[in-house]
Amino acid sequence: MTLLETRNLSGGYRALTIFSDVNLTIEPNTITGILGPNGAGKTTLLKTLAGLLKAQSGTIRLDGNDVMPLSAHDRARHGIALVPEGRQIFQGLTVKENLGIPRSASRFSAVEFDRRFEEILTIFPRLRERLGQLGGGLSGGEQQMLAIGRALLLDPKVLMLDEPTQGLAPIMVSQVLSSLEALRGRFSMLIVEQNRDFLDRLSNSKFVFRGGKLEQTT
Amino acid sequence: MNPLTQSLISGLMSGAVYALLAVGLVLAFHTTRVVNLAHGESFAIGGLVAATLADAGLPAYVFAPVAIAASVLFLLAVERFLLRPRRSWPIGNLILVTLAAAFLTRGVLQLAMGVDPLSFPRMFTGAPFRIAGGVLPPQGLALIVIGVTTAVAVTLFLLFTPLGRKLRAVAENPDAAELLGVNVDRARSLAFGIAGALGGLSAVLLVPLVSVDYQAGLGMTLRGFIAAALGGMAPATVILAGLGLGLSEALVTNYAGALAQDPIVFIALIAVAVWQSRKIAFGGTGRA
C-alpha cells in the first residue's frame, strides 16, 4: 500500500503559486530524491507536505487518509517529519533538551523513546559528547546530526530532509550519507537536494523540479 | 524605627512585585517575541475584580481565585483574539496591538468600574513583625514570600520541565517546534495564561497594601518591563533584577530622597541597554 500520495497538489505563498499539479507517490521504506535549482519549489513542497504552508489545491494522503485538515504538529504526530533547511535547531537549548522536544508528540512509547534516544547517540556519537552543550555552539555537521536525530525520535513514517548537505564540509557530507544509508529500509525518506551524487547514492527513484512541475528522472 | 531596615523591607516588597510582573512579561515575550504592553492590565483587572467582589461581601477564598481567573482570561483573550490571528505581522506592529489593547482595557475598566481607586482588606492580618527597627506587616511578608517563591517556581518550570523546554523551544523557533509535534498555539496560550495568573496574583497580594484604579495597568507594565530589561529578558535573572530594582529604589529614596529615584533608575536602564547592545555588536549570543 502506498505510504504518501499527492494528487494535483499546488502550493505557494498567498496568491503566488510556486508549484502546481504535483503527483507524487512514496512507497513504504523507500528513498525518493528531488533535484532542482534554487527557487524551483522544492522547499515549498516539503513545507506544504509538513503542514507549515497551506496547500492551494489538491490532496495529500498518508496511509490512505487525508491529512490536509491536520496542522503541522498533528502531521508530525502522525509520522510526517521534516528536517528543515538550515537545520533550525534550538540554539538556546542544550543538545539533550533539543532531543527531548519531540518526546510527547512521538509515536514511540515512553520506554521506547528512551531506548531510541540511546540509539540516536550511537548513530551520532558526536552528539553524545556534546549532550550538555547549547545547540548554538555546535558545528554545522553536528547541527545537522542533531536535527536528523531529533526528527527520528518522532518515529516518522516518512522523513523529509531539506538540503541536508547544504554548507557541510565533504567529510561531514559523507558522514551524513552513511548514517542515512544505515537507516535505509526502516521508514521512507524524501530528500530534496542540489547535490546529485548524494541522491544517486541513496535514492530508489528521483524527480526533478522544472518550472514548478515535478518530472521523473533517472 | 530604623530607616535602613525599613528601606530593605520596603524594597523587598516592591521588588517581589516587580519580579512577578517581569517574569510574566518574559514568559509572553519568550513564546511570541512580543513585549506585551497589556501585561499590566492583568494587574488592574485582578485588583479591581477582587476589590469589587470584596465590597460585595465575598470572602478572600472566593474573591482571590476569581480575580486571578479574570486576569488569566484577559491575557488568554489577548493572545487568542489579538495576537494569534496576526501571527504574520512584524513584531513592532504586534507590540502596538498590545498597546492598543492596554488603552482599550483601560477605557473599558473606567466605564465598568469607575474612576475612583479601590482596595480590599488584607488576607494576612495580625500584629506586624518588628525586625531590627523595621516593621513588616503580615500581608507584606506574604507578598515577599509568595511573590518570590512563585517567580522562582515559574522560572524552574521553564528551565527544568519538559513543558517549560517546549515553551522555550516555541520562543526560539515556532516553526521548528511545530515540526517536532509541539502545538505552538497551545504553548502560547499556556504562557499567556501563566502570565495572567502572575499579574492577578501580584494584584491580590499588593493591592490591600496600596490601592488600584482603572489606569494602574501601564504603570505596572513599565515597572515590570524595566526589571525585565535590566535582567536581559532571561527568566532567572529578571527575578534578581526585580528584587534589585526594588531594593535600589528603596535605598535611593532613603539616602537621596524620592526626587532622585527616577533619574537613577533610568540611568541604570540606559547603562544596561548600552552594555547589552555592545554585547550584541561584538558577536555575543544575545538576540536583539
Place this chain on the structure above:
Amino acid sequence: MKIMKFAILTLLAASTGAAHAADPFVVGIVAPTTGSLTTVGLRQLSAVQWWEKKVNAAGGIVGRPVLVVHCNDEGSPEKSASCVRDLISKGSVILLNASVTGPIRAAMPLLQNGPVMVTPSPNIVPSPASYVFQTSPSDVDLTKSIASFLKQNKLDRLAMLASTDASGEVGVASAAEVFPKEGIKYDLARIDLRANDASIQLANIVKPEVKVVFSNYSGGGAAAVVKSYNNLSLAQPLIVSYANISDAFINVIKNDLPTRLLGTGLKAVAPEMLDDPARRKHVEDFMASYKEMTKDNVDMLTLLGLTLADTADAVLRNVKDPRDAASVRTYLETNPVPSIQMLRWSKDRHVGMTADDVSVLEYKKGKWVKADPVQ
C-alpha cells in the same frame, strides 16, 4: 394631517424664535476626566453640571439658558492650554478651571485680555492684575490652619510628607514660610507620585517626639501614605491634605483607617461649623438637591465645584455685559460672592478665602467634624 402640519410649523417657529431671543451663556470648564486626577475633575464638573440643570430648569438667567462646555485636559499642562484656547473660541463668557496646579498655571498666560477664569486650587495665588480668581484659601492659609491647630494643642513638632510634583513644591514652600515663624520644627520627606509605599519616608521622619504627621499629597496615590501608616502601626494622628477630604479617598482607605484621621478642610464640609445661617442653608440645600439628582454624596471636591458654579451664577446675574472681561473682574473685586462660604476678593487679592475659613477636621463615624484635641 392639517393639525400635524400646524403643530410642526408652530414648533419650528417656537424653536427658531427661542434661539434668537435666548442665546445661551456659554460657560467653559476645564476638568481632568481621565488620567490620575479623574476624581478631582469629575466631582467638580458634576457640581457645575448640577448648577447648569438647576438654572435651566428654572428658565435660565435673565431669560437666557446656560450652556456648560467641558474640555478634558487629562491633568496635562499642554492639553490645559489648548482647552482654554478652544473654550475661548467657543464664546465662553467665563472660564472655570477644575484642574490642578501645573495645568492651571499653563493656561494662565493665555488670559492677558480675559475672559475671567475661576479656579478652586489653593496652590494658585493669582496676581491681582490678572483675570484669574481663586475660590479657596491659599496653600499658605491651609498651612497656617495646621500651625494654629498645633499651637492650640501646645505642640511644636511635625512630620511632613510632600509629593514630588508641582503641588508638592507649593506645599514645601508654604511650610518653609509658615512653620518657622510659628516656632514649629518639622521634618520633611518627599514621595514619588507613582510610589505605592511610603514606609521609608515615614520611618525617616516619624520620630518618637513627633505627635502629629501631615501628608500633603493629593489624588488617589495618597492612599499609599495611609496604608503605609497602618503597615507601620503608627499611632499619631495623621492630617491629610485639602484635596483628600473626599468620599472616594475614604472608600479606598476604609480598611486601613489610622487611629485618628484628620484633614485640612473648609468649614462647609462640616456645615455645623458655619456661623452664617444663610451659608449653612445654602450648603444643606445643595447637599440634598445634589444627592437627589445624582444619587451621590457631596464631599469637599463637590463643594469646590459649587464655588465655581456660584461665582459664574453671580457674574451672569449681576454683570450687565458678561462678555466684557474688565467689568466682570471689577464686579468680582468689589462684590463678595455668597457661596458655601463667602468669597471675598479685592483689587489687591484674588484669593477668595482665608485661613479663617479653614479648620482642621476629623473623620469620625463616617463624617468630617471639628477635630478633637491631640493628647
